[in-house]
Amino acid sequence: MQLPEAEHLIATLAETMRPRVTADTCLVGIHTGGVWLAERLHALLGLSQPLGSIDVSFYRDDYAAKGLHPQPQGSRIPFDVEDAHIVIVDDVLYTGRTTRAALNELFDYGRPSRVDLAVLIDRGGRELPIAPSFCALTLPAPLPAGQNLQLERDATGALTMRLIHA
Amino acid sequence: MNIHIQNGRLIDPANKIDAQHDLFIADGKIVGVGSAPAGFSANRMIDASGLVVAPGLIDLAARLREPGFEYKATLESEMDAAMAGGITSLAIPPDTDPVLDEPGLVEMLCYRAKKLNRAHVYPVGALTIGLKGEQLSEMAELVEAGCVAFSQANTPILDTRVLSRAMLYAATFGFRIWLQPIDPYLARGGVAHDGEVASRLGLPGLPASAEIIALYTYLRLARQTGARLHITRVSCAESLDLIEQARKDGVDVSCDVAAHHLHLCDMDIGYFNPHCHVIPPLRSQRDRIALSKALADGRINAICSDHTPVDDDAKQAPFSESEPGTTGLELLLPLTLKWANEHQLPLIDALARVTSEAAKIAGIAKGGHLSVGARADICIFDPNCHQQITRSMLKSQGKNTPFLGLELPGRVRCTLVEGTVMYEV
Amino acid sequence: MRNPQLNKHGELQHLLTLDGLPRAIINQILDTAAPFTEVAEREVKKLPLLRGKSVFNLFFENSTRTRTTFEIAAKRLSADVINLNVATSSTKKGETLLDTVDNLCAMHADMFVVRHESSGAPHLIAQHLENTGRDHIHVVNAGDGRHAHPTQGLLDMYTIRHYKKEFHNLTVAIVGDVLHSRVARSQIAALTTLGVPEVRVIGPRTLLPTDVEKMGVRYCATMEEGLKGVDVVMMLRLQNERMNGALLPSPQEFFKVWGLTAEKLALAKPDAIVMHPGPMNRGVEIDSAVADGGQAVILPQVTFGIAVRMAVMSMLGGSH
Numbered sequence: 012m013q014l015p016e017a018e019h020l021i022a023t024l025a026e027t028m029r030p031r032v033t034a035d036t037c038l039v040g041i042h043t044g045g046v047w048l049a050e051r052l053h054a055l056l057g058l059s060q061p062l063g064s065i066d067v068s069f070y071r072d073d074y075a076a077k078g079l080h081p082q083p084q085g086s087r088i089p090f091d092v093e094d095a096h097i098v099i100v101d102d103v104l105y106t107g108r109t110t111r112a113a114l115n116e117l118f119d120y121g122r123p124s125r126v127d128l129a130v131l132i133d134r135g136g137r138e139l140p141i142a143p144s145f146c147a148l149t150l151p152a153p154l155p156a157g158q159n160l161q162l163e164r165d166a167t168g169a170l171t172m173r174l175i176h177a
Numbered sequence: 178m179n180i181h182i183q184n185g186r187l188i189d190p191a192n193k194i195d196a197q198h199d200l201f202i203a204d205g206k207i208v209g210v211g212s213a214p215a216g217f218s219a220n221r222m223i224d225a226s227g228l229v230v231a232p233g234l235i236d237l238a239a240r241l242r243e244p245g246f247e248y249k250a251t252l253e254s255e256m257d258a259a260m261a262g263g264i265t266s267l268a269i270p271p272d273t274d275p276v277l278d279e280p281g282l283v284e285m286l287c288y289r290a291k292k293l294n295r296a297h298v299y300p301v302g303a304l305t306i307g308l309k310g311e312q313l314s315e316m317a318e319l320v321e322a323g324c325v326a327f328s329q330a331n332t333p334i335l336d337t338r339v340l341s342r343a344m345l346y347a348a349t350f351g352f353r354i355w356l357q358p359i360d361p362y363l364a365r366g367g368v369a370h371d372g373e374v375a376s377r378l379g380l381p382g383l384p385a386s387a388e389i390i391a392l393y394t395y396l397r398l399a400r401q402t403g404a405r406l407h408i409t410r411v412s413c414a415e416s417l418d419l420i421e422q423a424r425k426d427g428v429d430v431s432c433d434v435a436a437h438h439l440h441l442c443d444m445d446i447g448y449f450n451p452h453c454h455v456i457p458p459l460r461s462q463r464d465r466i467a468l469s470k471a472l473a474d475g476r477i478n479a480i481c482s483d484h485t486p487v488d489d490d491a492k493q494a495p496f497s498e499s500e501p502g503t504t505g506l507e508l509l510l511p512l513t514l515k516w517a518n519e520h521q522l523p524l525i526d527a528l529a530r531v532t533s534e535a536a537k538i539a540g541i542a543k544g545g546h547l548s549v550g551a552r553a554d555i556c557i558f559d560p561n562c563h564q565q566i567t568r569s570m571l572k573s574q575g576k577n578t579p580f581l582g583l584e585l586p587g588r589v590r591c592t593l594v595e596g597t598v599m600y601e602v
Numbered sequence: 603m604r605n606p607q608l609n610k611h612g613e614l615q616h617l618l619t620l621d622g623l624p625r626a627i628i629n630q631i632l633d634t635a636a637p638f639t640e641v642a643e644r645e646v647k648k649l650p651l652l653r654g655k656s657v658f659n660l661f662f663e664n665s666t667r668t669r670t671t672f673e674i675a676a677k678r679l680s681a682d683v684i685n686l687n688v689a690t691s692s693t694k695k696g697e698t699l700l701d702t703v704d705n706l707c708a709m710h711a712d713m714f715v716v717r718h719e720s721s722g723a724p725h726l727i728a729q730h731l732e733n734t735g736r737d738h739i740h741v742v743n744a745g746d747g748r749h750a751h752p753t754q755g756l757l758d759m760y761t762i763r764h765y766k767k768e769f770h771n772l773t774v775a776i777v778g779d780v781l782h783s784r785v786a787r788s789q790i791a792a793l794t795t796l797g798v799p800e801v802r803v804i805g806p807r808t809l810l811p812t813d814v815e816k817m818g819v820r821y822c823a824t825m826e827e828g829l830k831g832v833d834v835v836m837m838l839r840l841q842n843e844r845m846n847g848a849l850l851p852s853p854q855e856f857f858k859v860w861g862l863t864a865e866k867l868a869l870a871k872p873d874a875i876v877m878h879p880g881p882m883n884r885g886v887e888i889d890s891a892v893a894d895g896g897q898a899v900i901l902p903q904v905t906f907g908i909a910v911r912m913a914v915m916s917m918l919g920g921s922h
Contacts, residue, residue: 079917083634380748
């Protein structure tokens, strides 16, 4: 499969979001790819609120089966969640379980007025009733379960999409 | 019943025999070594090809837990264990409940044991009433009742004047006093050898000095009183030098070591293994090596099992709270053989430590050797067969030993007591 | 001999002692604790990791303070916490330690936090769980006899790392009753494992374990000798019952020689931190001016303690 250019997708995603965000909209990236992506979107959209990040390690529903992620990064929410418009940012949307965990975590900080979800790629294969508010690319057919699609960052800070066959 | 044990390798340390000899038994006694007496006809032949025929072992310390602790073990269960271990004579420490300080009690114990008709029992009487270290026991009466010596078991006499008088009184009759050197103050609360391991595990330490200081006191008093002394369960290297010096000074002193002290040291406690909780404690590796060597060169006279059956509930507790002691009857021969192998010691020298030498200490004339006319107490074993020590193979009610799971040499095939086969595989 | 704390995958199965615990695991615990410190500042101070799990605080020796920190940690991880002061209940009626454990297992315990006056009690419980095939139940040692207090040792390491960043360039002094201290043993094990080049122990010889040098520490008799140039001063608590007798003549003399005063602290590096596992005996092991002074990090230790215990519990709860 020919992978789309990440930089191009990011620009598309920012343009999709632009009409629906204000200067007060808060972005929260999900570790790790979502945080890199949120940093880009934050700059492209010229948002004024500080950027948030969420590590869903403590909220994952597969903890009982897989244990704790060895190096949890922790979450940083440097703004008041109460009544805020928040966009959760992730690189790839798959089962929806990570989004569910991020939502749960977010609500432990307060009650936002509205939460949207922005992703670069929707790879299909949803297991929960979750849909992105903004999405740069929806794959025509769901990616097989054994494959893993993720954002990568090189030393210069350039972002690329990578497909890993498990 | 006339028995002919044939084709065995007969080892009799007392008579310095290690040779291919047949053995002939009649009326519970040995009637012939090598050749049958005139007119002997056997009712039974025992084929001992490839096996060692030795005197039945003498164990200088075996707690049978009767009277008082029948839930931990009974005479029956422990006698069975002795038979399975090839042990035909047992010296019993006085720390039963009630303690062996009354002639009637000793007679009762001897009677019970005799009725069971297995190993011979030699009670070691309490040196003081109730082992309290205050009033002397009726030693003369106790000897008449069957005691072979007097001891305080693991309860030292606090008052050295009482100890001195106890020695003098025993010396009057030439009775032997068996003492375990423990300074009660230095030993107080200690559960493991005071050294690196105890420090690291945070276990209250029992310093070597507790043994050495008490030992010095005992030896000095023995020199002064002329008492015949036997030091039980030597555990420290330094004790050996003190005993040697006392011997040079003319003190009549012998000593024994527990079989587990020849093979284990404080490192074996590992992660608080309560099976390694014993009295005296497992000492350092240096001590262990010194004991093993001193036994080989004769400075230590005998090995005993220090058999102390402990029930699982009492053992399955945090190390300090667990009851000290280990089962040993069925391990005495294997551990002796393992020790001998390590020193490449001839079997005859190894077996002396659990037969002839032990007999001297306990004053057993009729056992511990295979002379014509001696009691036919015999242990037939395979020195080359190794077997794994498991709970289920142990006949003793005490299943707790640090050697569980280990392969040890020596397997008893047959045990005879006074010419009767009491155990046979 | 297999390390009874690790499962066959090399993951933490129980936390029993820091002695012999691999450096990588100690670091993993400290790394995991970091994000937990932030949870306390949230609106909802709770994480769902141990939701539906039952944590039994099994305290055979009373300690409200330690029990509370474990309770808070477990509750912040959404566990159900059951406190048992066994010191006052069943074992007094003749029930053995393992009877108690079996009983609580039948109540579907997932984790035991054990405090016991005898060294090795948590090891015994862990061994028993393994022997009876109950691998899904985890044991955390909350202090056993003189042996170990691993979560205290870990929170101390967390504190040191927080203020000093690295371990490889530090000189650390541990002062006071090392002999009876499970805290000191855990501190020494962790400091040496983490590569602290010089760990000193300071105190009267009566309060030092035999062969203490073999634990990898240097013994100093006086504060003057021991505190010179140190980066971290770790004070130990002196139990009341040891203050008058054959171990020490009096608390006054102890304070005079080994009590931490501003004057003695001046021998340490200017940026040295002062730690204490609490509860403090002011005027016996530490002067109030030091305890409340700018170099003391005693209260942060308590805060970090919750995060470290959360880290341990969440790592255990997810190990298989």
